[in-house]
Amino acid sequence: MSSTSRKAATLTIAGVIVAAAFGYMMFGGLESNVVYFLTPAELVARGEGVYDRAVRLGGQVAPGSVQWDANALDLKFRVREGTHEVVVHSKGAPPQMFRDGMGVVVEGKYVRAANGQSVFESKNLMIKHSEEYRAPKDGQMPQEMYKSLIKGVSS
């Protein structure tokens, strides 16, 4: 084996080890270290330090909390986990599976609004759906929620 191919092979192996180590460091620490998203309770519990920093917030769209302005493409809702809720504001149409009770993960910043109430300003709204796949029952149409939510002005 020539010395150049030996070098290349060594580099490749080193690259593999670094990539693997990186992957494990990112997720190996479990909850204590880096988590993909915070729950509403965890976000609030972080106190002052959490404001105006890029974070992810995950939970369920609190039923009945959705306010959608179809003309301004402006969306407001609450993300809930357990008994804790955070108000989320987002611009643009949400993904088609967005509805009451759906799981969501939002990327953005928690900011203090003028009225003293804090709002999570979402830059990116993602759907976290469940592992259930069901055909609609008789008379039910798939995506009825989305249809009524997005087509009309419900706020």
Added chain:
Amino acid sequence: MGVSVDRLVAARVTAPRDPTPWIGVLGIVVLVAAQVYGVISSPPDRDMGHLQKIMYVHVPAAWNAMLAFLVVALASLRYLWKGRPADDLLAASAAEVGALLTGLTLALGMIWGKPTWGVWWTWEPRLTSTAVLFFMFVAYLILRSFVDDFERRAQWSAVVGLLGALNVPIVYMSVRWWRTLHQLQSSPMTLDSSYTWPLRVNAVAVMLLMAFAIVHRYRTAVTEYTADELADHAALRGEGNRV
């Protein structure tokens, strides 16, 4: 070097016509039928509508990639244990097919994620660990192309192949161990029966094609190995220049 060359050469020289192309053709026919069955028979999901049908290509690719890496792990282990060249060639064949299927899984996941989740990609644990798995096996294949010495290549490959295959259970369990955007594994409990059968049939179809691809690739690798060994033996006998 070339402990079992004589047996390999003999096997290759006297081998009957390779029957595997017909298994490949059968696999393609079954895959077409399975996809038609899945697309025609299953109703739209109540949340994601017809986008559910992407399941029939994404999930079989993911499952079979894991199976291919299981083959890599077993063949690599046996190579380290017994040192038979055939095991190294089998591991390499399965690694190539597994890497291809993992790449396909990632591509299909992105196509499915954009309309359902709202994003092509996000650095969450299931996606990230799958990407790490993919790049480890791409590195495995690059490594093989760089090393010429058979035994050294086989030993390093076996180690990298085992390390890579160790990722498979991590990828599988990632949705249970960590907070992810990706949902948990579906089961017959969480899938309507109108989805489970098309999924199973499609998974079997892809498995047929995967088995065909691994065997076909392996036979090709044995052929190449045999040609190399013939040349090496001739060189040892001082016949290298006879053309």
Added chain:
Amino acid sequence: MNWPITQPCAGRGIVSEQNNTFIIAAFAVTWVCVIGYAVHLYRARRVADARLREAQQTFGGRT
């Protein structure tokens, strides 16, 4: 049953048509992969067979 959202939705256009594009893309990518790899396998086998034939003619099939 037909996919219900066949009318334009605010901010999203016609969802059912967009979804069809993604579904077709997924199946198309799969087939590009299957056919592409099959061609690769076929060619690799042809090259290997030729190499073995050449090696046998040149060095003899000593076993």
